[in-house]
Amino acid sequence: AQSVTQPDIHITVSEGASLELRCNYSYGATPYLFWYVQSPGQGLQLLLKYFSGDTLVQGIKGFEAEFKRSQSSFNLRKPSVHWSDAAEYFCAATNSGGYQKVTFGTGTKLQVIP
């Protein structure tokens, strides 16, 4: 079955520290991959996406993600976290062909401490 796994439910980092959020997918072929961010009570905002090509993807707000086919992973990174980055982060995937629905991971809540 197709699935997206975010193994970390909650992560706490200090402001200015680096961040890596993990995402693993299980799909028959290389999926389209996304990272979304959601602040409390708000909608989802797309941070970045991977469809094909360069496996290191740059997104908004200083985020980047690296697609690793051998590890079925698409981890999100940021070199220096700001207090405003505290939010819920969702990894998502969908098949690369056809009209398929997106599968979301269960989310990782990021807490930033001063």
Added chain:
Amino acid sequence: DTEVTQTPKHLVMGMTNKKSLKCEQHMGHRAMYWYKQKAKKPPELMFVYSYEKLSINESVPSRFSPECPNSSLLNLHLHALQPEDSALYLCASSQGNLNTEAFFGQGTRLTVV
């Protein structure tokens, strides 16, 4: 304009009420979606409209009735809801294919009393 606008932002309704949630986008997108999101959970897909036709219904109870009057508008009609239907309802749109990025609205926080 990359906005998806949802109204109202908050809604409290009784179990016998009829209400509607509205969603609007002016990006020329031809696919629109309704998601339901419970606290501390990812969004769950409810309905997909493609070119104003219902293309996906994820076995949603009939007390939720979607409508797509035109390519810019999406409604969700609510009737005889249950307290467990209380959630954040998110609307999203994309160019016309679920394999492209979706833009989400800010959501409607629904409370059923």
